[in-house]
Amino acid sequence: MTELLLLTGFLGAGKTTLLNRLLEEQNVKTGVIVNEFSQTGVDGQLVKAPAGIDLVELNNGSIFCACIKDSFVSALVQLSGAGLDRLFVEASGLADPANFSAILDGIRPYIKAPYHYLGSVCLVDALYFPKYFKLLPALRRQLEYSQAVLINKTDLADADQLAQCRQLIRQTAPEAYLCETTYAEVPYDRLVRELADRSGQSPVAQASSNTESTRPKTVTLSTGEAITPQQLAQFLRDIAPHTYRIKGFALTTEGPYLVNCTGQVLISKPASAEDCKEATSLVIISSIGLVIVSRVLEAAKKVYSSPVNLL
Amino acid sequence: MGKELVFQTLRHEKTPAVAWVPFAGVHAGKLKGYSAQEVLEDADKLYESLLEVHKLYSPDGMPIVFDLQLEAEILGCELLWAKSNPPSVKTHPLAGSEYVIPCKCKIPTKESGRIPMILDVMNRVKKAVGDDTALYGLVCGPFTLASHLRGSDIFMDMIMNEQYVRDLVEFCGEVCMRMIDFYAEAGMDIIGIVDPLVSQIAPEHFVSMLSPTFTACFDYVRSKGLYSSFFVCGNATLQLEVMCHTRPDCISVDENVDIIKAKETTDKYNITIAGNIPLTTVMLHGNQQDNIKCVVDLLDGIDHHNFILSPGCDMPYDTPIENTVAVMQAVKNTDVARSMVADYETNWDDIPVEIPDYASLKKPLLEVFTLDSESCAACTYMWNSVKDVQEKVFGDKIDIIEYKYTIKENIARTRKMGLTNLPTLVINGQVKWVSIIPSRDQLVADIEALL
Numbered sequence: 001m002t003e004l005l006l007l008t009g010f011l012g013a014g015k016t017t018l019l020n021r022l023l024e025e026q027n028v029k030t031g032v033i034v035n036e037f038s039q040t041g042v043d044g045q046l047v048k049a050p051a052g053i054d055l056v057e058l059n060n061g062s063i064f065c066a067c068i069k070d071s072f073v074s075a076l077v078q079l080s081g082a083g084l085d086r087l088f089v090e091a092s093g094l095a096d097p098a099n100f101s102a103i104l105d106g107i108r109p110y111i112k113a114p115y116h117y118l119g120s121v122c123l124v125d126a127l128y129f130p131k132y133f134k135l136l137p138a139l140r141r142q143l144e145y146s147q148a149v150l151i152n153k154t155d156l157a158d159a160d161q162l163a164q165c166r167q168l169i170r171q172t173a174p175e176a177y178l179c180e181t182t183y184a185e186v187p188y189d190r191l192v193r194e195l196a197d198r199s200g201q202s203p204v205a206q207a208s209s210n211t212e213s214t215r216p217k218t219v220t221l222s223t224g225e226a227i228t229p230q231q232l233a234q235f236l237r238d239i240a241p242h243t244y245r246i247k248g249f250a251l252t253t254e255g256p257y258l259v260n261c262t263g264q265v266l267i268s269k270p271a272s273a274e275d276c277k278e279a280t281s282l283v284i285i286s287s288i289g290l291v292i293v294s295r296v297l298e299a300a301k302k303v304y305s306s307p308v309n310l311l
Numbered sequence: 312m313g314k315e316l317v318f319q320t321l322r323h324e325k326t327p328a329v330a331w332v333p334f335a336g337v338h339a340g341k342l343k344g345y346s347a348q349e350v351l352e353d354a355d356k357l358y359e360s361l362l363e364v365h366k367l368y369s370p371d372g373m374p375i376v377f378d379l380q381l382e383a384e385i386l387g388c389e390l391l392w393a394k395s396n397p398p399s400v401k402t403h404p405l406a407g408s409e410y411v412i413p414c415k416c417k418i419p420t421k422e423s424g425r426i427p428m429i430l431d432v433m434n435r436v437k438k439a440v441g442d443d444t445a446l447y448g449l450v451c452g453p454f455t456l457a458s459h460l461r462g463s464d465i466f467m468d469m470i471m472n473e474q475y476v477r478d479l480v481e482f483c484g485e486v487c488m489r490m491i492d493f494y495a496e497a498g499m500d501i502i503g504i505v506d507p508l509v510s511q512i513a514p515e516h517f518v519s520m521l522s523p524t525f526t527a528c529f530d531y532v533r534s535k536g537l538y539s540s541f542f543v544c545g546n547a548t549l550q551l552e553v554m555c556h557t558r559p560d561c562i563s564v565d566e567n568v569d570i571i572k573a574k575e576t577t578d579k580y581n582i583t584i585a586g587n588i589p590l591t592t593v594m595l596h597g598n599q600q601d602n603i604k605c606v607v608d609l610l611d612g613i614d615h616h617n618f619i620l621s622p623g624c625d626m627p628y629d630t631p632i633e634n635t636v637a638v639m640q641a642v643k644n645t646d647v648a649r650s651m652v653a654d655y656e657t658n659w660d661d662i663p664v665e666i667p668d669y670a671s672l673k674k675p676l677l678e679v680f681t682l683d684s685e686s687c688a689a690c691t692y693m694w695n696s697v698k699d700v701q702e703k704v705f706g707d708k709i710d711i712i713e714y715k716y717t718i719k720e721n722i723a724r725t726r727k728m729g730l731t732n733l734p735t736l737v738i739n740g741q742v743k744w745v746s747i748i749p750s751r752d753q754l755v756a757d758i759e760a761l762l
Contacts, residue, residue: 290484293527297534310534
């Protein structure tokens with residue numbers, strides 16, 4: 001039997017941080033499925049999967065959307081034969097997991113060893129959650145279908161914002177275990193205990209609202225040119241207001257930087273040796289639709305001397 | 312070298328000569344005896360025809376295919392094929408009361424519809440003549456594509472639901488970008504975003520619903536290191552300024568636009584202008600002298616900087632080969648050509664036509680003057696809007712008729728009516744709609760006032 005845990009949460013809420021923490025604690029055979037809706041997977045590169053861990057990356061769509069659901073099903077079937085004790089599934093930021101239990105029911109005839117679904121842990125970003133919750137229906141579904149909710153990044157939010165988060169969560173997922181964290185710090189054992197107390201509390205499965213049409217426009221900027229860290233910061237400041245998320249690696253004159261921006265909060269820091277890349281590759285998830293192309297190119301023109309590639 | 316001449320012009324540099332780009336779409340097939348449908352469906356026939364265009368017309372640049380229905384077909388529009396025209400859109404999958412945006416999973420891939428055939432020909436033509444000829448990949452513009460999907464309802468949507476139009480056009484912009492990716496990879500040097508319908512809407516509507524998507528598309532082309540051209544048909548004089556704001560490298564206009572005046576606008580933005588040999592009066596129905604005179608007059612009247620000589624739009628299938636050769640001679644050897652037509656005049660007004668007695672009409676008469684509703688998208692939608700009010704509202708209480716400019720008598724009729732732009736809708740002898748397609752409500756109001 002493989003214990004299965006689903007991690008949901010909007011872009012930048014801290015899913016990858018939580019996943020890395022949980023992986024550090026594991027001393028049993030563990031697998032990971034990482035899902036992103038951009039064509040270029042970044043989280044897969046950021047997950048610090050220890051040697052021996054089975055890591056499957058599913059990019060270019062939500063695993064709950066018809067567009068790549070078949071790949072998700074195949075991965076679950078394949079990993080059921082890998083002798084895993086635990087499997088973590090990190091959903092994409094706009095995932096609507098309402099059909100997850102239906103997927104698990106559907107694969108039952110094909111799997112080699114059964115999955116024991118522990119439940120879903122939803123992370124919310126204390127600073128931005130109230131704003132995005134109103135705009136993005138998928139976030140409501142993530143809460144409704146979770147048995148544990150972590151309000152993360154509490155150090156960045158003020159008392160009012162935290163109170164607003166708590167209220168929204170309690171209204172939407174009244175029975176879920178609620179925990180407030182920074183850097184997604186929560187022990188695995190505690191999570192499992194809380195989830196066990198709430199097993200069977202998930203609402204009935206419904207169709208996922210994830211379709212190709214609801215995917216936000218995502219572009220990937222790549223270039224071999226290095227700019228100064230100050231120029232990188234300027235570029236990120238210029239485009240961040242038009243994005244849900246910017247994530248990836250950027251070459252600078254002082255070495256490669258890891259970029260991780262949510263809304264207006266910008267984080268870029270020198271990348272560690274194992275993260276070093278030979279070229280800049282930034283996944284940019286637009287909050288303004290197709291026009292992001294123009295905004296990114298205008299901003300890039302100010303700091304890069306050669307044209308950048310955009311896909 | 313011809314290709315470099317086009318590139319220099321698109322980089323807005325001084326050039327030693329004027330670049331010549333014949334838009335031989337289905338007309339390419341005529342050169343080898345193939346029908347429009349054959350060259351738009353058969354890679355070998357298209358390739359063979361394009362090499363003939365290259366051989367006979369010595370172009371500095373040339374398109375591979377000129378078919379604004381290619382993407383629409385993939386997205387579910389049924390097409391009506393013709394022997395000597397590109398196909399036209401017969402059904403509109405999004406027409407109706409609901410506001411639907413297609414699923415992004417329907418965005419074309421390299422395997423969709425006729426795309427594999429076109430990419431194959433692009434690669435072959437690139438290899439054969441791409442060293443000396445600038446190759447154009449033409450993409451259906453996002454507004455025309457949106458109209459293909461939604462039908463004439465879109466003109467009502469522009470009044471009733473602006474956000475829906477924005478969203479649908481943005482979806483179509485994503486389709487454009489995907490096509491740009493494919494054509495860039497297949498070696499195209501210039502991406503033409505062909506959107507004839509832009510001339511049929513108010514500039515304010517263009518700005519509020521279309522500009523951001525067009526700008527993003529042109530920016531995207533530039534980011535790929537390619538040149539871009541914004542093709543429009545019809546009288547786009549009013550729209551030129553806002554088109555310039557979308558940052559294309561070139562704007563291509565047809566005979567409905569006074570190109571010398573238009574160039575004052577494009578020059579202000581340092582954008583190249585291409586055009587605008589009249590497709591029917593000169594290229595299709597004129598003789599060699601007409602064509603030479605037209606080109607010489609144009610070249611003598613216009614500043615050659617930032618200018619490409621080309622037909623106004625896709626050349627009619629039956630354009631006599633010798634006429635296009637005459638155009639080519641006139642642009643390459645202008646001084647010799649000028650002396651050949653020093654005292655030449657054309658007279659269309661000798662053809663007899665009878666104008667209706669508008670004062671004695673028994674019921675309202677709607678006359679639509681078009682280039683050809685089967686080949687010009689703007690004309691298609693103008694004619695469809697008139698057919699629509701007859702079918703759905705008035706039935707036999709009104710009479711409607713289309714006059715296609717591709718027929719000589721209709722050229723004479725258009726001149727006699729004093730019309731200078733196509734498409735134009737005349738109701739009971741009064742010019743009512745010029746190059747702007749009325750919504751159903753607007754047209755119904757016009758007619759009810761006469762009943």
